Amino acid sequence: MPIESRGARLENLWDDARAAGMSEPERLLYRSNLLGSDKRVTNYGGGNTSAKVMEKDPLGGASVEVLWVKGSGGDVGTIKMDGFSTLYMEKLEALKGLYRGVEHEDEMVGYLPHCTFNLNARAASIDTPLHAFVPRKHVDHMHPDAIIAIAASKNSRELTKQIFGDDIGWLPWKRPGFELGLWLGKFCKENPDARGCVLESHGLFTWGDTAKESYETTIEIINKAIAWFEDAGKGAAFGGARVQPLAAEQRRAVARKLMPIIRGAISAEERKLGHFDDSAAVLEFVCSNELEPLAALGTSCPDHFLRTKIRPLVIDFDPANPDVDKTIAGLPQALADYRAGYAAYYERCKHSDSPAMRDPNAVVYLIPGVGMITFAKDKATARISGEFYVNAINVMRGASSVSTYVGLPEQEAFDIEYWLLEEAKLQRMPKPKMLAGKIALVTGGAGGIGKATAHRLVQEGACVVLADIDDGALETARGELAARYGADVVRAIHLNVTSESDVQTGFASSLVEFGGLDILVSNAGLASSAPIEDTTLDLWNRNIDILTTGYFLVSREAFRIFRQQKIGGNVVFVASKNGLAASPGASAYCTAKAAEIHLARCLALEGASAGIRVNVVNPDAVLRGSKIWTGEWKERRAAAYKMDVDDLEAHYRERSMLKLSVYPEDIAEAIYFLASDMSAKSTGNIINVDAGNAQSFTR
Structure with a gap:
């Protein structure tokens, strides 16, 4: 049985008092969110819920039965009221008279919009x-x-009968759609x-x-399956x-x-984001005797392999004897073999009207003794793909503990992965x-320019x-970004750019979070x-340490990563107008x-052959939101120009020249x-964002 379910039961979270004042659609939403709140019930984006509700027809005013059902692409755990499709039940029943058989099943999806109630724009799903x-x-x-473990067992029909009797029935595999609806x-x-x-x-x-x-009923049946696996499981897992x-x-x-x-x-055609998982369930699997044979069988549930591909790559x-260099040396061949295997799978299973082969690289990478890495086009998808493989x-643990695990037949898997309806959905994506x-x-990501840059990127x-x-x-900055864009897209690390070990540790930590690096914005600063005659050696060294040595250390680490990835890279230095035009009382x-500016020029020369670009943005007088303009610096600059601070x-x-103030967002736009x-x-270029300062013209 699932490792995280051992000794646990799903809790009945239904609150009669809360549900009492709800309409029927609201109770459907409440039920959906409760079910989707526990990954043991359904995975992200998986499953759907519905309710048949009597509604007033907006045209004739008659009372009609309307199906409220989770719309295409939604998630029951986070769905809102606008995530449900609404369709006339009378029209849905009438579709049975139009159905021409399983070979014409896909055309039935085209009829669903004709059944829409009240001009609801939410597309209905295949289910x-x-x-x-x-x-x-x-x-x-x-x-x-726990249920899919039964459904993916060799004798799933017999197990369903044994566990549930006549309370729960069983139907053989059929791709989701109209025919399966008729069967049910x-x-x-x-x-x-x-x-x-x-x-x-x-x-x-x-x-x-x-x-x-x-x-x-849903909670009860799942709990019954969990309990049965506890008693029936045999021997050590996998x-x-x-x-x-x-x-x-x-x-x-x-x-x-x-x-x-x-x-x-794997990012030659499309950059990928990574996710690392070394949870207990993953480690149990990747350390087991049956890792290779079970991984080769592929996944069973369509929702699983649509996000993980039919099978993973075992590294x-x-x-x-943890020889990472040996593993790295073998990666090119292993990746090439996987791509060749995927291409062969495509050739064996394709139809005359199949879409062109998609990215042949693996999504899931299993490493014995280490864990699982997943790669996808964005961080959320990489994380969710990992969750699906968990x-x-x-499922494999449960099925193999009581029977023999059976993956979906290859042709069936292909027909879902390359389903024309699925392809049409992909083509509609923005x-x-x-x-x-x-x-x-x-770097300097918590300050005004750094935070504005993060938002822009x-x-x-x-x-x-x-x-x-x-x-x-x-x-604070991390929280702002996470609240606005989602927690998946932002991480925060403590980093002292003047510490070699801090820089190495910080960059290494970020690699595990996202899988690599494409852009370094070197922005840490002071003023x-x-x-x-009043400039102390300590003050001089602090400027050199942060603004020169610090920029060297982070650039060196970024270059090392860029050269490992072999897909280029991008470095943007945030320097200053003062790097080109001197100012009184600020020699350090x-x-x-x-x-710093000259370092960027040197790095542009070194990086060009590897597709690594290095450029500079020179701000001037960015007062709003900038940490360097708090405290002594502001007072001293006012003194240098013999004016009040408020006049600065x-x-x-x-x-x-343009008589304009310069803001962090202006610098962020140039960095972007x-x-x-x-x-x-x-590469090797400088963009001044200073509202025009003739002294700092680059040419």
Whole structure:
């Protein structure tokens, strides 16, 4: 049985008092969110729920029966009211007269919009007929690991009967759609006392006359399966342990070495984001005797392999003799073999009208003694793909403990993966944003320019690692970004850019979080102001340490990663107008900034042959939101210009040629330009964002 279910039961979370004042659609939403709140009930985006509700027809005013059902692409755990499709039941029933047989099944999806009630724009899913044709008011379709473990067993029909008797029926594998809906409706009519049905290699349908009854039946049946596995499971999971897992820090060390290399090798056509999982369930599987044979069988549930591909790639690694260099040396051949195998699978199974072969690289990478790495086009998908494969692991554990695990037949798997309806859905997806799949690390990420830059990069699809020495401000910035864009796209690391070990540790940590690096925004800074005779050696060294040595250390680490990935890279230095034009009373700062600019030129020369671009943005007088303008610096600059502090911003604005103030967002826009492919043919360049300062003209 699933490792995380041992000794645990699903809790009945239904609250009568809360549900009492709800409408029927609201109770459907409540039930859906309860079911989706526990991954043992269904995985993210999996399953669907429905209710048949009497509604007033907006045209004639008559009372009509309407099917409320989770719409295409939604998630029951997070769905809102606008996530449900609404369809006339009378029209859905009429579709039976139009059905021309299973060979014409896909055309039935085109009829669903004609059944829409009240101009609802939410597209109906392929599972709509399964809910419509069950003659009960409330229906749940879930993908519990404990049930799929039964459904994916060689003798799943017999096991279903043994565990549930006549209470829960069984239907053989059939791809979701109209025909399966007819099958399920027929089963219900022939078995009026049944409370649900197991679909082979797929999942569980349950129903009831009320929302509460349907919910409680679903929970009860899953709990019964969990309890049965506890008693019936035989022997050690997956044939027992073949190897022992490495210690936690060693596992992460292996992952951070492998992830950028794998990422570089599979990102030629589309950049990928990575996710590392070394949870107990994963480790039990990757350390087991049956890892290779079970992994080769592939997943069973369609929801699983649509997100994980039909099977994973098992990496050759021996935790008893952890030679990572040997594993890295073998990766090119292993990846090539997987791609060749996938291409052969495509050729064996394709039809005359099949879509062109998609990315042949693996999604899931299993490493004995270490864990699982997943790669996808964005971080959320990579994480969710990992969660789905954990579901598959749980299914394989349960099925192999009581029977023989059976993966979905290859042709059936292909017909779902390359289903024309699935292809049409993919073609409707919006065009990727400019920085989709890119990973950026921003030093000084908690400050005004750093935080504005992070917002700008994330808006264009990047994942961002915020690096800063100010832990409080860093957490605030991370929280702001996570709240606005989602927790998947942002990480925060404490980083002192003047510490070689801190830089190495921080970059290594970010590699495990996202799998690699594409963009370094070197922005950590300070400001100092003092006449030369009052400039102490300590003040001089602090400027050089942060603004020159710090930029060298983070760039060196980024270059090392870029060269490992072999897919280019992008470095943007945030320097200053003072690097080109001297200012009175700031010799240490101006000198360090000039050195920083020249370092960028040197790095542009070194990186060009590897596709690594290095450019500079020179801000001037960015007062708002900038940490360097707090405290002494602001007072000293005012003193240098013999004016009050409150007059300083106006002074900088008026001395500019355009008479404009410069804000963090203005600098972020220039950084985004240099970090994106809009500047793909620029390296070694400088963009001044200073509202016009003739002294700092670069030419």
